[in-house]
Structures are given as structure tokens and as C-alpha cells.
Amino acid sequence: MGQGERYYRTELAIIGSGLAGFAASVFALARGIASAQVGNTGAVAYTTGYLDLLGSCRGLWLDDPWQGLELLRESEPRHPLSRIGRTAIQAAFDQFSGALTEMGVGYTAPAERNHLALTPAGTVKPTLSVPQTMLPGIEARKAGVRTLIIDILGLQGFSAKEFVANIRSSWPQLSTAKLSFPDMESGGQVFPEVMARALEVSSHRERFAERIKAALGDARLVGMPAIMGIHHPDRVHAELQRLVGVPLFEIPTMPPAVPGIRLREMFEQGFPAKGLTLVPQQKVKRLVLEAGRATLYLQDSFGEVMIESKAAILASGRFLSGGLTAERGGVREALLDIPVTQPESRADWYRQDYFDPLGHPVNRSGVEVDSSFRPLGPDGEPVNHRLFAAGILLAHHDWVRQRCGAGVAIASAHKAVEAVADMLKEQ
Numbered sequence: 203m204g205q206g207e208r209y210y211r212t213e214l215a216i217i218g219s220g221l222a223g224f225a226a227s228v229f230a231l232a233r234g235i236a237s238a239q240v241g242n243t244g245a246v247a248y249t250t251g252y253l254d255l256l257g258s259c260r261g262l263w264l265d266d267p268w269q270g271l272e273l274l275r276e277s278e279p280r281h282p283l284s285r286i287g288r289t290a291i292q293a294a295f296d297q298f299s300g301a302l303t304e305m306g307v308g309y310t311a312p313a314e315r316n317h318l319a320l321t322p323a324g325t326v327k328p329t330l331s332v333p334q335t336m337l338p339g340i341e342a343r344k345a346g347v348r349t350l351i352i353d354i355l356g357l358q359g360f361s362a363k364e365f366v367a368n369i370r371s372s373w374p375q376l377s378t379a380k381l382s383f384p385d386m387e388s389g390g391q392v393f394p395e396v397m398a399r400a401l402e403v404s405s406h407r408e409r410f411a412e413r414i415k416a417a418l419g420d421a422r423l424v425g426m427p428a429i430m431g432i433h434h435p436d437r438v439h440a441e442l443q444r445l446v447g448v449p450l451f452e453i454p455t456m457p458p459a460v461p462g463i464r465l466r467e468m469f470e471q472g473f474p475a476k477g478l479t480l481v482p483q484q485k486v487k488r489l490v491l492e493a494g495r496a497t498l499y500l501q502d503s504f505g506e507v508m509i510e511s512k513a514a515i516l517a518s519g520r521f522l523s524g525g526l527t528a529e530r531g532g533v534r535e536a537l538l539d540i541p542v543t544q545p546e547s548r549a550d551w552y553r554q555d556y557f558d559p560l561g562h563p564v565n566r567s568g569v570e571v572d573s574s575f576r577p578l579g580p581d582g583e584p585v586n587h588r589l590f591a592a593g594i595l596l597a598h599h600d601w602v603r604q605r606c607g608a609g610v611a612i613a614s615a616h617k618a619v620e621a622v623a624d625m626l627k628e629q
């Protein structure tokens with residue numbers, strides 16, 4: 203060890219801080235496995251906040267995602283969700299959404315049916331679990347309640363008029379208003395994250411609530427872009443509702459958006475207090491697998507960091523997060539060069555029609571795993587019995603088209619942590 207180097211020894215090292223990495227940490231902490239997590243900002247800051255299990259199968263939207271999983275098992279047996287039993291998927295979702303609520307961002311408990319959740323463009327999408335701040339809007343659309351949708355002067359990427367124009371056929375009782383945000387009235391660009399932090403301060407809430415009240419008219423509910431605080435959204439939500447006097451709800455904005463930033467900051471603050479060693483905003487440069495240990499090498503602003511663990515979970519995502527790279531010679535796994543299942547040649551990455559309902563083959567690229575979610579090497583055997591993989595890095599799914607991003611992340615993290623626990627027990 204050189205000067206300035208820090209060294210940690212732990213049972214499990216988790217590589218990645220997207221939903222899969224965070225879920226793996228939640229499950230490992232619940233099992234009492236000493237863990238360290240490393241990862242820089244990835245796709246989580248882009249998410250709507252909705253936790254999709256499975257929203258689409260064979261091109262059809264699913265009202266019942268659990269029945270959808272049965273269809274998926276028949277048509278896509280190699281899909282990561284087809285390799286995990288219903289009970290385990292349900293337990294994973296229950297535990298993860300429960301942990302989010304317990305740590306400070308209230309989520310609905312996963313139920314039998316998908317919600318039809320609101321998107322920034324005024325369309326709807328099937329999803330299983332939603333932030334409590336967004337639930338009243340989903341229910342109001344179903345019941346056709348007279349609702350005011352507001353947007354904010356200077357906010358890009360969310361227009362109340364566009365939202366209403368697109369959703370009006372299924373929710374006619376809507377009106378719109380554009381409000382200015384307190385102390386941001388110049389008309390210059392305003393950002394959701396900045397407004398969300400401002401609404402954690404009571405004087406801003408009071409002034410903003412006055413402006414909402416003045417625009418209310420005969421609306422019985424108000425929908426607004428997702429800006430109800432970063433750290434205590436349910437408290438900000440309740441307080442704003444009390445001030446305005448009618449129920450309010452959030453609609454996700456275009457990425458990067460507050461719901462994902464909330465999750466990231468909540469985990470970054472909450473995990474260390476629960477005993478997890480967290481190295482945020484950093485990437486693992488090298489992972490060395492040897493007899494008896496897996497060692498992660500990285501560097502932060504204080505110097506070199508080395509983490510020695512008995513097992514590692516690779517949850518490094520796909521292209522956006524840097525877990526996979528697309529090169530002239532093909533798609534590669536970035537950290538260990540684990541073989542990636544992918545189309546035969548670059549010419550086969552995309553179909554001719556951008557909107558082809560079958561999707562594009564490159565979006566099913568990823569690493570193969572065995573039944574314990576250990577990634578497979580070129581010989582079809584696990585790369586190392588200490589290495590596991592989780593999340594959208596896995597092959598054989600198209601999470602965007604199938605609306606299963608969180609589903610794959612949470613369920614596979616649950617499976618990988620279970621396999622790690624079994625391995626640690628054996629030793």
C-alpha cells in the first residue's frame with residue numbers, strides 16, 4: 203500500500219450505483235452481509251421514478267404483469283425475468299419498495315395490476331410501483347376528476363398545454379395554468395432540481411402555494427411537474443396540499459429529473475448510516491479475481507482505494523452507464539471483457555425501420571449468466587465463482603420496449619445477492 207491509499211475488506215463488493223446496484227445493497231444489508239458499493243452517476247438520474255416490472259409482452263400492453271411473466275416464460279425463456287420465480291420477484295419488489303419508503307421516499311406497494319402512470323408528454327405507461335407523490339394523478343385520470351395542470355415559467359421539457367392536448371381524450375376535465383416560481387420570475391430557464399430544493403424551505407412553499415391557489419378555479423386537484431423536494435418529498439407534498447387546500451400530485455419531467463436524483467441522494471445519505479461502505483461518484487478501474495478474493499481498484503479525490511471482498515456483483519448497466527461499450531468490432535463488456543451476446547455483425551444491430559415493433563437486436567445485447575447469476579466466460583463456464591451479475595447488463599431483454607428496467611434490475615439483484623449469501627455460507 204502506498205501513501206494516501208485506503209484499503210477496505212468486506213464480504214461483498216457491488217459495482218454500479220443504478221437501480222440494480224442500489225437494490226443489491228438493500229438486499230445485502232437486509233441479510234447482514236458486510237458490503238461496499240462503488241459507482242458513479244448513471245441512468246438512475248434519468249428515470250421517471252416509476253418501477254416497471256413488465257409493461258409489455260409480445261407487443262401487447264399488460265394490465266396484469268404477473269400473467270405477463272407467464273407469457274414471457276413461454277416466448278422468451280432466456281429473458282432474465284423468465285429465469286426468476288414469481289415468488290422471488292414479488293419478494294424482491296416488496297422488499298425494495300418497502301426499503302425506499304422506510305428510507306424516506308414513499309412508494310406504493312406492488313399490487314396485482316399495473317398502474318397506468320402519467321408521462322411528461324401526456325401519454326400513459328404501465329408500471330407496477332410509483333412514488334406516493336404521483337399516485338393521486340393516476341387515480342384522478344381513472345376517475346376523470348376535474349384537474350388543473352400547471353407548468354412553470356422558464357421550465358423546459360414540461361408543458362401543461364402539451365400534456366393536456368395529448369391526454370384530453372381519456373381525461374377531458376383538465377385546465378392549464380403557467381405559474382412563475384418564487385424568486386425565479388425573470389423568464390430565464392429554471393431547473394426542476396433547483397425548484398425541488400427550494401420547496402424544502404417553508405417560505406418558498408408558502409409563496410408557491412399562494413400562486414397555485416390563485417389559479418385553482420373550479421379544479422378539485424392540481425398536477426404539477428415533479429419538484430416536491432429532494433429529501434422529504436412526502437413531507438413537502440403533504441405540506442403543499444395543506445397550504446393549497448386540495449390534493450396535489452407530481453408528473454415526471456424530462457430527464458435528468460428529480461425522482462431519480464431523490465433516489466440517488468437518499469441512498470448516498472442512508473446507506474453509510476446502515477453500515478454500507480459507499481464510494482459514490484467513482485468508477486472501478488480494475489477488478490482482479492484471485493483464489494480467495496475479488497479486489498476492486500479505484501481512485502477518488504483523496505487517492506487510491508482498494509476494496510478486497512469475498513464476492514462481487516457487477517451491475518454496471520449498458521451503454522449509457524458504461525457497462526457495455528459499442529466499438530467497431532462489436533459490443534464489449536467494459537471492465538473484464540466478459541463475452542457479450544450480440545448480433546453477429548454491426549450490420550445486424552438495427553432493423554431498417556426505426557419504429558419496428560420487434561425492436562433492434564443490439565438492444566438485447568448483454569452478458570450471459572448461469573442459474574446463480576454468475577457471468578459466463580468464453581468456455582460457457584462461470585468467469586469466477588466469486589463474480590455475479592445483475593441489472594440491464596444481462597442479455598436477452600429489451601427493457602425500454604418491454605418496460606421492465608426496474609424489474610430486471612431489482613429481481614436479478616435479489617437473485618444475485620441470494621447466490622452470494624449461499625456462497626458465503628458454504629465457505
Ligand SMILES: Cc1cc2nc3c(=O)[nH]c(=O)nc-3n(C[C@H](O)[C@H](O)[C@H](O)COP(=O)(O)OP(=O)(O)OC[C@H]3O[C@@H](n4cnc5c(N)ncnc54)[C@H](O)[C@@H]3O)c2cc1C
Pocket residue numbers: 217218219220221222223240241242243244245246248249250251252253254255457484485486487517518519520522523524525537592593594595605606607608609611
Ligand atoms: C430516460 C430513462 C428513463 C427511465 N425510466 C424508467 C421507468 O420509467 N421505469 C423503470 O423501471 N426504469 C426506467 N429506467 C431504467 C432505470 O433507470 C435503470 O436504467 C434500469 O433499471 C437499469 O438499472 P441498472 O442498475 O442495471 O443499470 P444503470 O441504471 O445503467 O446503472 C449502472 C451503474 O453502473 C455504474 N458503472 C458502470 N461502470 C462502472 C464501473 N467500472 N465501476 C463502477 N460503476 C460503474 C454506472 O455509473 C451506473 O451507476 C429509465 C432509464 C432511462 C435512461
